[in-house]
Every structure is written in structure tokens, then in C-alpha cells.
Amino acid sequence: MNNIVLPLNQPNNMSSIGRFPNYPFKGTFDGNGLTITNLYIDQPNTEYQGFFGYTLNANLYEVGLVNITASGRNYTGGMVAYAQNTYMRDCYVNGGTLFALSYCGGLVGYQQQGTNSIISGCYNTCTVSGNHYVGGLVGFSNYATVRNSYVAASVAGQGNGVGAIIGGANEVLMYNCYFSSTITGQSNAIGENNFKDGEGLSDEEMRDPAFVVTLNQGLVTPVWKSDYAVPINNGFPILIWQYSDAEACEAPANLTSTVSGNSVILNWTGGENANYFIVEYGKVGEEPQQENTPNATFTIHNVQEGNYFWRVKSVCSFGESNFVNGDNLTVGIASYDNSxxxxxxxxxxxxxxxxxxxxxxxxxxxxxxxxxxxxxxxxxxxxxxxxxxxxxxxxxxxxxxxxxxxxxxxxxxxxxxxxxxxxxx
Structure with missing residues (x-):
């Protein structure tokens, strides 16, 4: 499926998928990296507005909404207005504005209970506003789970239940979720009942590569990576499926080696977006050793006489480069002056x-x-x-x-x- 770019600033250029209560979207929507840009829904007197109006027993994977505008009376969400027993993973809403009088969320307006009612590995940077039950990710969550997600969007409401991540909650399980204290303008992750789940961070902390490691904690397969090679999200973490060839983990280049006594000094260039490098070395024909180094240089100490090989690769937050081989070298420690x-x-x-x-x-x-x-x-x-x-x-x-x-x-x-x-x- 190709990415969809709708006409800019054209109201109602797409209708919400699924209508409450009799016509829900059921089944699986696997975007496989699909993005939809400029979605514009202007229905201020109509409820259940969003990309999906109503989902039931559904699965939504790997889809992104860019520059969305959506307004409805109640129950407005960027991805889903009313999600019942719906599993969402690896989705995002990036840029735009959302509004509803009540139950307005950057990703989901109302998350209803069910054994499969889970949001995992998602983020929102779209402005969210309303009166009651307004959340950066979910307007209201009822007996559901939200995990490994974050919000870096303005969140504002006039009434009760306004939170950086979830506006109102009833027996929600939320863990490993974070929000920008500066951008959201909120101090509580969950507005109603002053839940302490979720942590507010500075923008600097959220742009740090270490934050990606935090977001990936507990996931069987990591879904997050840093946004610094070719920034597309203002430096905040992005999903691995947003990866492009332009962001490939840059491999080392210009490998050189210098023998100094019984030490060998290895140098290289490149790997600008690497978190660290892995150096593999050893005598030809023997089991190699591996060491990590944060710098584009490494010294092998106490080298014995013999022929050596070595190679190095970059390790980035979203993957690794291939190994690049250095020239084999011969070390003759015994060839000293006549001393x-x-x-x-x-x-x-x-x-x-x-x-x-x-x-x-x-x-x-x-x-x-x-x-x-x-x-x-x-x-x-x-x-x-x-x-x-x-x-x-x-x-x-x-x-x-x-x-x-x-x-x-x-x-x-x-x-x-x-x-x-x-x-x-």
C-alpha cells in the first residue's frame, strides 16, 4: 500500500472508518509503514471522529498520521475515536490539531475494556484540546493497558480529567510511558485521580539516545530508535519502521593501523551516527576477540609476534553496519635493536x-x-x-x-x- 497524501486544508477529505454503535471496524489493519498526510475531519456537531470512528475486536499496526485536523462533539481521537477491545502497536500521530468537548486523545478518544485493549509503542506530537477528559495519548481509558509510549504535544482542557498521557482513567494499567513536561504543559501523566504513573521529562532528556533504550525496555522486539541521522521528528524518538535508507547506520571508513612496540593502534573515520563501535581482532587462524569503544580509535596491548587481522563496525540505536576489514598486519616484537x-x-x-x-x-x-x-x-x-x-x-x-x-x-x-x-x- 502506498502512502496517502490528501489535499491540504480541504475539510472532510475523508470520512471516519467505522460508525458507533452498529458498524464497527473489525479485523486487522496492518499499515506496514503506511502514512496518511493532511487528514481533515471537521464535524463539530458529530461524535466519534478520527481516522477510525469505531473499532471492535480489532488490531492496528504500523500506521502514521501526519498533519491531521479533526474535530467532533465528543469522542475524537487521531487514530481511533472509540476503541473497544482493540490492540494498537507501532502507531503515531505527528503534527496537527484535535478537538472535542469530551473524550479527546492524540491517539484514542476513548479506550474501552477488553482482553486485547492495549496500546504499545505509540507516540503523539499533535495538539490536543477540549473540555473534559483530554489526554495527549488517550482521552479516557477504562480497564485497558498503555505501555512503552510517549507524548510530546500540547495538551489543554477546561474541565476535569486533563492529563499529559491519559485524561481520565478507570483501573488502567500504564507503564514505561513518558511525556514532555515543557511541551504538554501538564504535570500529571493521568489527569483524573492524580495517578502518578508515567514520568515527565525535559525535551533534552527525551532527545537523548538513552531515552530510546528506556522506551524499549520490556519489549520482546525493540520498536524505537533515535531521530538524529536525518531528523523527521524534531529529535524525539521515532519508530523503527520509519527507518529510511538515508538513515542507515554509517559504517567506519579509512581504517589504518600502527604498530608501536608490542601495541597496535587502530584508527578509522566515519560512523557519525554510531553510539559505539565493535572492534574484532586476533591472530590469523585463531579465535578472535571483540571489544567495544565509544571512539574511532582502539589500542591492542601486549601483542605477541605473529600475523593479525582486525575489523570494526558501527552500532547505532536502530541497527548496526556491516564489519569493515582493516589490512592484515605483521607484528614482530622480537626485532629490537642490538641492546x-x-x-x-x-x-x-x-x-x-x-x-x-x-x-x-x-x-x-x-x-x-x-x-x-x-x-x-x-x-x-x-x-x-x-x-x-x-x-x-x-x-x-x-x-x-x-x-x-x-x-x-x-x-x-x-x-x-x-x-x-x-x-x-
């Missing part, structure tokens, strides 16, 4: 004497570095320039560190030329 490095006493309880000669080499910008077994640098000692086979000495103090094994590296001009182990007792 002798001696540590004593070894094992030690504190101070370690370091002796070395460069033999036929030359030491310039020399340093002695101490690392723990996790690759964390703990200490750096600068040493004077040296040439030839003359014996050089220095000291390192391990007394402040825990017992265990440490690595002492001799660095020459930024390159590791020798590594020895020392045991701290």
Missing part, C-alpha cells in the same frame, strides 16, 4: 636497578617505561643519550605497586627496543 637490558634484583620488593648497553646502536630521547599486565603505563623514567657498548644505569621504584608481574620497556626514539619482566613481591 642488552638487565633488571636486578628480580624478584624485588621495591627499587629495581636497570642496566643496558646499546652495543652498535645509539640511544636518543631514551625512556624506561613500566607497564602492568593490562597494558597500563605506570611510570616513565627519562635517560641520557648513549652510544655504543657503554653500560648505562637507571632506577625504577615499584614499592607503591601491588605484588605481581610488570613489564619494563626500553624506548629509543619512540620505538620499543627491549622488554623484560620483573616480579614485585
Amino acid at each position: 642488552d637490558l638487565t633488571l636486578y634484583p628480580n624478584p624485588t620488593t621495591g627499587v629495581v636497578n636497570v642496566q643496558f648497553t646499546m652495543n652498535n646502536g645509539q640511544l636518543s630521547d631514551g625512556e624506561i617505561m613500566v607497564f602492568d599486565v593490562y597494558g597500563r603505563r605506570l611510570q616513565v623514567v627519562g635517560i641520557s643519550d648513549a652510544r655504543g657498548a657503554s653500560l648505562q644505569t637507571a632506577e625504577i621504584d615499584l614499592s607503591q605497586y601491588a605484588t605481581g608481574i610488570y613489564l619494563v620497556k626500553l624506548v629509543n626514539g619512540g620505538k620499543v627496543v627491549a622488554v623484560r619482566k620483573v616480579v614485585k613481591q
Whole structure:
């Protein structure tokens, strides 16, 4: 089914589907990503106005209404005016205005009881107003369930039962629902009886990628994603089915690797909309390891000699890119300059004497570095320039560190030329 765009500002360009009480819509309406734009229903003296006027024992999936205008006497809802035992999931109303004297909701005017009377994974950004029982998502909910949904729309009413999410409620089960405190202009999620279910958040909090994780909590299959790659909802979360190719999770690019001693530094670009990256690496022919990093760089520490492969992919709130392979690289840790490095006493309880000669080499910008077994640098000692086979000495103090094994590296001009182990007792 193709998206429908109705004539703009043309009143009554579509009639509500289903009439109360004798002609309900029954069965399943699977929009499969359908959007209907510019729906305009102007029936101020008629009840039960919305895309659907009356649904009974029905299922509504994956449909969005954009820029809807609907007004009726009582029972007006963007998606359904009067929903009885109706299951709605992954639906939204985005932009426009709704009005009714009573029972006006951004998604549903009146949600009537039934074992299948559930709203899950839906949102509304359409202005909702009326007198009594006005809600950003539902005007009145009776023995029904509303979950994993949010409202970022102005909600206003003159009488009783005005709430950011639900206007009035009777034994409603509502959980994991949120609303913009600023945009709705309301302080209570449910107007009548001052229910405390539902939480008001700032716009900044609702635009944060962490809010998407919150909205998806408890769902077997996530339905929410962030709206920041190609924004279509002012930065507020959108449904995964609203995904377009333009919003694909951008893959890493320009992968490079640099060997530095027994560490390998990996860098890349791209992945602008990624929450984090997954790096997979290992010796060729062996089981790889995976690590996560929030930045476009990663260092592999304590690398042994051998041939290595590596690859990286982006992880976004709405999916992942494919892995992108870096060039295989050969690490030869043993190919140091012709140097002798001696540590004593070894094992030690504190101070370690370091002796070395460069033999036929030359030491310039020399340093002695101490690392723990996790690759964390703990200490750096600068040493004077040296040439030839003359014996050089220095000291390192391990007394402040825990017992265990440490690595002492001799660095020459930024390159590791020798590594020895020392045991701290």
C-alpha cells in the first residue's frame, strides 16, 4: 500500500472508518509503514471522529498520521475515536490539531475494556484540546493497558480529567510511558485521580539516545530508535519502521593501523551516527576477540609476534553496519635493536636497578617505561643519550605497586627496543 497524501486544508477529505454503535471496524489493519498526510475531519456537531470512528475486536499496526485536523462533539481521537477491545502497536500521530468537548486523545478518544485493549509503542506530537477528559495519548481509558509510549504535544482542557498521557482513567494499567513536561504543559501523566504513573521529562532528556533504550525496555522486539541521522521528528524518538535508507547506520571508513612496540593502534573515520563501535581482532587462524569503544580509535596491548587481522563496525540505536576489514598486519616484537637490558634484583620488593648497553646502536630521547599486565603505563623514567657498548644505569621504584608481574620497556626514539619482566613481591 502506498502512502496517502490528501489535499491540504480541504475539510472532510475523508470520512471516519467505522460508525458507533452498529458498524464497527473489525479485523486487522496492518499499515506496514503506511502514512496518511493532511487528514481533515471537521464535524463539530458529530461524535466519534478520527481516522477510525469505531473499532471492535480489532488490531492496528504500523500506521502514521501526519498533519491531521479533526474535530467532533465528543469522542475524537487521531487514530481511533472509540476503541473497544482493540490492540494498537507501532502507531503515531505527528503534527496537527484535535478537538472535542469530551473524550479527546492524540491517539484514542476513548479506550474501552477488553482482553486485547492495549496500546504499545505509540507516540503523539499533535495538539490536543477540549473540555473534559483530554489526554495527549488517550482521552479516557477504562480497564485497558498503555505501555512503552510517549507524548510530546500540547495538551489543554477546561474541565476535569486533563492529563499529559491519559485524561481520565478507570483501573488502567500504564507503564514505561513518558511525556514532555515543557511541551504538554501538564504535570500529571493521568489527569483524573492524580495517578502518578508515567514520568515527565525535559525535551533534552527525551532527545537523548538513552531515552530510546528506556522506551524499549520490556519489549520482546525493540520498536524505537533515535531521530538524529536525518531528523523527521524534531529529535524525539521515532519508530523503527520509519527507518529510511538515508538513515542507515554509517559504517567506519579509512581504517589504518600502527604498530608501536608490542601495541597496535587502530584508527578509522566515519560512523557519525554510531553510539559505539565493535572492534574484532586476533591472530590469523585463531579465535578472535571483540571489544567495544565509544571512539574511532582502539589500542591492542601486549601483542605477541605473529600475523593479525582486525575489523570494526558501527552500532547505532536502530541497527548496526556491516564489519569493515582493516589490512592484515605483521607484528614482530622480537626485532629490537642490538641492546642488552638487565633488571636486578628480580624478584624485588621495591627499587629495581636497570642496566643496558646499546652495543652498535645509539640511544636518543631514551625512556624506561613500566607497564602492568593490562597494558597500563605506570611510570616513565627519562635517560641520557648513549652510544655504543657503554653500560648505562637507571632506577625504577615499584614499592607503591601491588605484588605481581610488570613489564619494563626500553624506548629509543619512540620505538620499543627491549622488554623484560620483573616480579614485585
